[in-house]
Amino acid sequence: MTLFIGKRNQCFSFDAFVLLVLEYSVFLSFYPKTTVMVVNYWKLKQCFKELVLSALMVAVYAASTVIYGWSLFFTLLTALLPGTKSLLKPKVVAITGASTGIGEAIAYEYAKQKVRLILIARNQNKLQTVSSKCRQLGAVDVEIASIDVSKTEDLINFFEDRTEQSPIDLFIANAGMVVETTPLIPDNKCETIVNTNILGAIAGADTVFRAMHRRRRGGQIAVVSSIYGFMGVPDVIYYDLTKAALLSYARDLRTLGKASNIHVSVICPGLILTNMTESLNVAEFFYTKPAVIASHIRKGLEANLPVIGMPWFQFVTAFVLSSLPPMLHSFARDRMLDVYNAIKPSKTYQ
Structure with a gap:
């Protein structure tokens, strides 16, 4: 050669x-x-x-x-390696996408800490089920709201009214969706994914951020991105786009919030065993259970970590590869995708 x-x-x-x-x-x-x-x-x-x-x-x-x-x-x-010293102990925690997956697991994790919960998702019945279990686990109070986060006006109005009544100490922008999407797939749902993953998260975080700034008592916001925000795969190109955007947004918001004592973290999960990831056709070995990462997330937020990533081997791999010089990055990415395509069933798009 x-x-x-x-x-x-x-x-x-x-x-x-x-x-x-x-x-x-x-x-x-x-x-x-x-x-x-x-x-x-x-x-x-x-x-x-x-x-x-x-x-x-x-x-x-x-x-x-x-x-x-x-x-x-x-x-x-x-x-x-989250620190053992707990710095932040919220009393009121709001979570979007709380009816399933990581959001549901985070709700259970904070219920054990005996906090007040505000759970937001589209499915009212699932929210009621999660709410009942949170009360059993020790939550002081649980409020539920059936809202589609892609309808940003509804979400903004809810948080404006809610923060007028009482403050929110921790907001976790978790709601999101992933489907196999490329420009070659008809009806690739690009607009839906962007509205849900980016605009929905930003609408909630911005509204709560302004409320925390007005009350001058600080607070905490966590934005759920993904390791795909560092380095994704072409089969979910629009999902990769949204998670990279949230990664950048959360980092900048953390800097903006320092003057007001508002702590912002970005959560970058890898492959988590949820209904949302079932369509990805990846071996179960690579997945982590939601309860495991929920505990890791809570400890990371208590320690006010800027970035919380798990499973560690997936996070480290994505972070390091994204940090390589352009030529090495391109080469490493091509080799990684060769392996990915070899283990994933091939598909033909018309």
Whole structure:
């Protein structure tokens, strides 16, 4: 196999050369029999000016690597090892998407802490069932509201009225949906997914954020994103889009909230065993039970972690791969998708 390295007007770009050598080292680990054509080093002499600029770029890369390496280490450490000291103990917790899956598990987890719960979802009957169990587990009071979060006006009106009556200490924007969606699938539900996952979450979080800011007593908001926000797969392209948007939104909101003592965290679950993930056709080994991640989420929120990720091996993999330089990222992503496509049933779109 012939490898052309950064050729530009018969010159070699040194920064591209360095990155490609790193990439090709990884490539050889997968394909050890691959051969490389010898590079004509004398051509580098024709590019002195370019090499000087490239050397500066390498210095910048090195400095960025040190800074980003520390950031990566700190983020992984805080995401995977929640502190034992509890900093935040909410008394009133509101959860969207609380009738099933992660939202239901989080409701049970906080019910055990004897808090007041506000549970929001579309299905009234399921909400009543979850509400009864929360009371059995010890919740002081449970209020339910049947609201479709994609209808943002209804959600905004509810939270404006509710926060006028009494404050909410913790709001968890959990409601979301995932279906197999690509531009090749007719009726791919892109608008529905965006309205539910992004606009619904932002409508609720923004309204509660403003209420917390007005009362000047602080509070806490958690936005449920996903490891797919770091690095997704093409079969759920619009879901990936929404989770990446929420990841960015929550990070910025955390910075905005510091002046008002409003703590914001982003939750990045991996594959969780819920009704929503049944359609993904992934081996059960990769899934985690909702009750397990609910406990992890509560402890992470009590410790005010910026990012809460679980299962840890899925979170670390997605985070690290998304942090690679562009060329390595593209290569690693292609190899990962090769494996993904090999284990997933193939489909043909008309």
